[in-house]
Structure formats: C-alpha cells, structure tokens
Amino acid sequence: xxxxSVDSAKKGSTCPSQANNDMAARQKQEEAAxxxxxxxxxxxxxxxxxxxxxxxxSVSANLAAALSKKGxxxxxxxxxxxxxxxxxxxxxxxxxxxxxxQLLLPKKINENLKVVSVQALMQDKDQAIIWxxxxxxxxxxxxVSSVDWGELDFLIIDAPPGTGDEPLTVVQTIPEALGVVVTxxxxxxxxxxxxxxxxxxxxxxxxxxxxxxxxxxxxxxxNEPIELFSSxxxxxxxxxxxxxxxxxLPFDTRVVESGDKxxxxxxxxxxxxxxKAFDKIVENIIKQL
Amino acid sequence: xxxxSVDSAKKGSTCPSQANNDMAARQKQEEAAxxxxxxxxxxxxxxxxxxxxxxxxSVSANLAAALSKKGxxxxxxxxxxxxxxxxxxxxxxxxxxxxxxQLLLPKKINENLKVVSVQALMQDKDQAIIWxxxxxxxxxxxxVSSVDWGELDFLIIDAPPGTGDEPLTVVQTIPEALGVVVTxxxxxxxxxxxxxxxxxxxxxxxxxxxxxxxxxxxxxxxNEPIELFSSxxxxxxxxxxxxxxxxxLPFDTRVVESGDKxxxxxxxxxxxxxxKAFDKIVENIIKQL
Numbered sequence: 001x002x003x004x005s006v007d008s009a010k011k012g013s014t015c016p017s018q019a020n021n022d023m024a025a026r027q028k029q030e031e032a033a034x035x036x037x038x039x040x041x042x043x044x045x046x047x048x049x050x051x052x053x054x055x056x057x058s059v060s061a062n063l064a065a066a067l068s069k070k071g072x073x074x075x076x077x078x079x080x081x082x083x084x085x086x087x088x089x090x091x092x093x094x095x096x097x098x099x100x101x102q103l104l105l106p107k108k109i110n111e112n113l114k115v116v117s118v119q120a121l122m123q124d125k126d127q128a129i130i131w132x133x134x135x136x137x138x139x140x141x142x143x144v145s146s147v148d149w150g151e152l153d154f155l156i157i158d159a160p161p162g163t164g165d166e167p168l169t170v171v172q173t174i175p176e177a178l179g180v181v182v183t184x185x186x187x188x189x190x191x192x193x194x195x196x197x198x199x200x201x202x203x204x205x206x207x208x209x210x211x212x213x214x215x216x217x218x219x220x221x222x223n224e225p226i227e228l229f230s231s232x233x234x235x236x237x238x239x240x241x242x243x244x245x246x247x248x249l250p251f252d253t254r255v256v257e258s259g260d261k262x263x264x265x266x267x268x269x270x271x272x273x274x275x276k277a278f279d280k281i282v283e284n285i286i287k288q289l
Numbered sequence: 290x291x292x293x294s295v296d297s298a299k300k301g302s303t304c305p306s307q308a309n310n311d312m313a314a315r316q317k318q319e320e321a322a323x324x325x326x327x328x329x330x331x332x333x334x335x336x337x338x339x340x341x342x343x344x345x346x347s348v349s350a351n352l353a354a355a356l357s358k359k360g361x362x363x364x365x366x367x368x369x370x371x372x373x374x375x376x377x378x379x380x381x382x383x384x385x386x387x388x389x390x391q392l393l394l395p396k397k398i399n400e401n402l403k404v405v406s407v408q409a410l411m412q413d414k415d416q417a418i419i420w421x422x423x424x425x426x427x428x429x430x431x432x433v434s435s436v437d438w439g440e441l442d443f444l445i446i447d448a449p450p451g452t453g454d455e456p457l458t459v460v461q462t463i464p465e466a467l468g469v470v471v472t473x474x475x476x477x478x479x480x481x482x483x484x485x486x487x488x489x490x491x492x493x494x495x496x497x498x499x500x501x502x503x504x505x506x507x508x509x510x511x512n513e514p515i516e517l518f519s520s521x522x523x524x525x526x527x528x529x530x531x532x533x534x535x536x537x538l539p540f541d542t543r544v545v546e547s548g549d550k551x552x553x554x555x556x557x558x559x560x561x562x563x564x565k566a567f568d569k570i571v572e573n574i575i576k577q578l
Contacts, residue, residue: 050372051341051372051374052341052343053341053343054341054342057477081453082450082453082481083480085477088477089477126480127487128487132423132453132457133422133423133453134422134423137421160451164370164371164421164422165421165422165453168421188545188548191414191415192372195372199417202417219513221513222511222513226510228540228542228545230545256517256518259475259477260475260519
C-alpha cells in the first residue's frame with residue numbers, strides 16, 4: 001500500500017482540472033490519518049536551517065537521543081527526500097516493518113525512542129530522488145500519514161534545509177509544530193538563517209529559538225581554542241531578530257564520528273563540553289513548553 | 290521587464306490546460322535567448338553537491354577566481370534561490386545594471402571575471418523565497434535567459450545542493466554543462482554524494498570528477514594535523530563510482546573568513562596548502578576539456 005501511494009505521489013500534479021473525486025476522497029482519508037496520528041503526540045519540534053551542512057540532522061538526532069534519555073517517549077522523523085542522514089546516524093539498514101493497519105512501524109532504538117526515515121521508502125539507498133516539488137509534497141504528506149507512532153511526548157522532525165517545498169509542506173501538514181533554527185556562526189550561514197526566520201514569520205511557525213552549532217573547538221593535541229567558523233553570530237542574530245538564543249554547541253570530531261557509526265553522542269554517558277552544552281539547550285527548550 | 294517576469298514566474302503553473310499561445314510564444318523567445326547567450330560561452334561547469342555545507346559555493350567562487358587569474362574570461366552564476374551565498378562571497382551589495390537590450394549586466398569583479406546572483410532579483414536580501422518547485426523552475430530559466438554574459442571561456446554555475454527542481458532545471462536548460470561534484474570526507478556526506486552521482490547518470494550530465502573539501506586541517510597553534518570530518522572518503526568514492534578524483538582541499542579558516550569578507554582566497558598571491566591544492570584541481574579540470 002505504501003509503495004503504491006509513493007508511486008502515485010511520483011506522478012503528483014498541481015493541475016486542478018486533473019483532480020477527481022477519487023483523489024479528493026483519498027486526500028480526505030490522508031488528512032484524517034495525519035490528524036489521528038498527530039493527536040497522540042504532545043509536542044512536535046521542527047528542526048530547520050537556512051543552509052545545509054550546519055549540523056541540522058546531527059542536532060535533531062542528538063535532541064531526540066537526549067529527550068529519550070530523560071525518559072520522554074520520543075519519535076524522530078526524517079523527511080529529507082534528497083539527503084536523508086538520520087538512518088545512517090542510527091545505523092538503520094533494514095526495511096521497516098508494516099503494522100496490521102498497513103502503517104509503517106518506526107525502528108525502536110531504545111525503550112523511549114523510535115525513528116523513521118524517508119530512506120525506508122527507497123529501494124536503493126544510493127539512488128537519487130529526482131522529483132519535482134509537487135511530487136515531494138505528495139510524498140511527505142503520504143509519509144506523515146503512514147507512520148504508526150502511538151503515544152509520544154515529543155516528535156522531532158528533520159526536514160531539508162532552505163525555505164522550499166519540503167519545509168513548507170511540513171508546516172502546512174503539522175501547523176502546531178514549534179521551530180528550532182540551527183546555524184553555524186559565520187556570516188554566509190547567518191544570511192541564510194535570516195531567510196529561515198523570515199520563513200517562520202511568513203508561515204506563522206512559532207519558533208522556540210536558535211541553536212548555534214560548530215562554534216568553539218579545541219585542538220585535540222594542544223587544547224588551544226580554534227574558531228573554525230567564527231563565533232558569536234548565532235546569539236547576535238537571535239537578539240537582532242527578537243528570538244530566544246537556545247545555546248551554542250562546540251565542534252567535536254566525535255559528533256561526526258558517532259554520526260557515521262550510527263549512535264549519536266548524546267547516548268554516551270561521559271560528560272564532554274558538547275554534551276554539557278547540549279543538555280543546556282534541551283533544558284532551554286523544555287522550559288518553554 | 291526582469292521583475293515583471295519574476296512576478297509571473299512566481300505564479301508558475303504546470304497545468305497544461307492553462308497554457309495559451311502567449312505563454313508558448315514567450316517560452317520560445319526565452320529558449321532562443323538562452324541558446325544565443327550560451328552559444329558565446331566555450332565551457333559550462335556545473336558545481337554540484339549532495340548535501341549543503343560542504344563548501345560548494347566556496348569551491349565555485351574559488352574556481353571562478355582561479356580561472357580568471359589564469360587569464361580565462363570567466364562568468365559565475367549563482368542560481369541558489371533559497372540560500373545564495375555568492376553575492377556575499379564577492380561583496381556584492383548594489384543592484385545590477387540593465388543593458389540597452391534589457392538584460393542583466395553581471396558585476397565585473399576584475400578584467401576577466403563577471404558574477405551574477407539570483408540575490409540581485411531580491412529586494413530584501415533577508416527575505417525568504419517561499420516558492421514551490423514550478424515557480425523556481427520558471428525563475429531559473431528566466432534568470433539564465435536574462436543575463437548578458439558576452440564572450441566567455443568558462444561559465445561556472447553554482448546551484449542548490451540535492452537532486453531536486455533547481456539542479457534538474459539547470460541540466461535541462463544547459464544540457465552541455467559538465468559536472469564537478471563537491472563533498473566532505475565523512476560517510477554521512479558520502480551517502481548523499483552517491484545520490485548526486487546517480488543524479489548525474491540519470492540525467493546524462495557528463496561529470497569531470499569529484500572534489501573532496503575540508504579534508505585535512507592543521508592546528509594554527511601547534512601545527513598538528515586534525516581530521517575534522519574524517520578523510521579519504523572522496524577518493525574512495527570516486528574510485529568506486531569510476532569517476533576522476535580531482536583532488537582534496539584542506540580546511541582553512543581563511544577560506545571561511547575570506548568568503549565572509551567578500552574576496553575568495555584564490556585571489557590572494559600567497560601560496561598556502563589550500564591554494565596549492567586548489568591549483569592542482571583547476572589543472573585536473575582544464576586538462577579534461
């Protein structure tokens with residue numbers, strides 16, 4: 001059923017003259033399924049970024065891991081059609097199971113954490129999804145309606161960077177979601193993040209605040225501080241835009257390694273500068289809810 | 290004229306029933322303008338990446354700067370609708386001039402280099418472009434047809450990451466372009482680059498090879514090597530996919546700084562590990578043409 005619908009989403013169309021009763025009925029059914037599924041989830045957090053490569057997926061994965069460690073029932077959904085990284089970050093290789101109701105069953109990572117990725121719908125994980133906008137919109141809606149999350153305290157949604165079809169579809173499908181904006185400190189990234197904030201305002205997405213990523217770094221040999229991508233830009237932008245600054249995360253090569261190895265750093269028990277900074281961000285998010 | 294057309298692109302539609310003779314005539318005119326403009330350009334190089342933040346715009350900017358320094362007449366075109374970085378990287382703040390033929394005149398950076406960015410079409414540079422796919426496709430085509438490049442040896446095209454509407458539109462509009470794929474060395478990035486390679490094969494885009502970015506790094510304090518994003522992944526992927534490995538670029542905080550300050554590092558006269566590595570990549574590109 002799911003692959004059938006993905007096929008029909010591929011044929012996606014925006015032409016009103018092609019709409020027929022069948023499609024309208026199907027859309028209604030899909031919307032009802034989305035509403036039913038989302039009604040069992042207390043908080044939906046939508047992790048956004050203006051440009052790619054700022055660590056949006058890494059922040060999403062570690063946020064989900066941290067919340068689950070605190071005892072919250074947490075779901076993590078990757079809707080990045082072109083570059084889904086979440087499956088890799090949790091070492092998900094097998095296909096997902098399907099429930100009796102023909103819904104996708106997310107992968108259980110631990111007692112409190114379930115993860116699902118659009119990757120699960122792709123037969124060859126190295127194949128490019130060369131779909132134009134309308135097809136992607138159809139696929140994301142279909143995907144959101146097809147997952148059996150059960151009861152959750154938090155659903156973390158990792159969407160592609162930018163302000164195009166995919167984030168727009170997520171906001172329209174899950175209008176009660178709260179935004180967390182991730183950036184790195186350099187001006188070229190900040191220019192894009194101002195676009196993301198303009199996006200949030202235009203589509204009326206309530207924003208919890210800004211996370212600055214890859215800000216500080218210490219040489220693992222001599223322990224001297226190195227500014228890889230400059231610093232302080234996240235806090236400055238938050239102030240200028242009247243948004244909460246959720247905190248600054250240092251660059252840590254172990255975040256890259258742990259992402260490649262399939263287990264986010266926030267699962268580890270040891271205290272590092274990164275995990276301490278991340279815990280503060282989680283607190284700053286929770287106290288706003 | 291240009292802003293009018295952008296307005297009409299915003300309303301973009303894919304519905305065949307809405308097409309009329311006016312639109313068909315306009316499309317024909319646009320295609321003729323694109324053909325005429327591109328016929329005066331010897332080589333078109335399309336810089337791609339699977340995920341954002343790997344330094345695609347930075348490689349594009351430095352490639353254009355390096356070619357112009359070698360004496361080639363070079364153009365650089367930024368078609369990243371959601372996060373145009375090129376304007377920032379060349380310190381372009383003013384609006385572009387319009388020629389007598391009502392075409393956009395690219396900004397002259399030096400005797401051999403001209404740059405144009407979609408940013409030039411935006412009135413407020415912090416405003417998000419929240420356009421769905423068809424509108425973006427219309428805008429990119431319109432943009433390509435509206436620039437008066439004159440005679441060029443090279444046109445470097447910087448498109449958004451991923452395998453969606455924008456890169457697809459570029460390939461369809463400039464089918465003779467040659468691809469250069471940029472990646473960082475970690476597995477999460479390589480998974481996305483394999484999708485880009487699959488994209489190139491599917492849309493028959495001839496690929497010049499892979500550039501690995503942010504590969505090595507030396508602590509500026511103790512000069513010890515630090516692997517920020519792992520290493521060697523670019524060359525391994527090139528081998529596995531039967532593509533040319535164009536070379537590996539070290540991470541250099543001066544690349545970030547010079548991008549923020551509006552003058553790419555390849556304009557500088559001093560020899561660094563980065564500029565030496567970049568020169569090799571330029572040679573590896575030129576000898577394939």
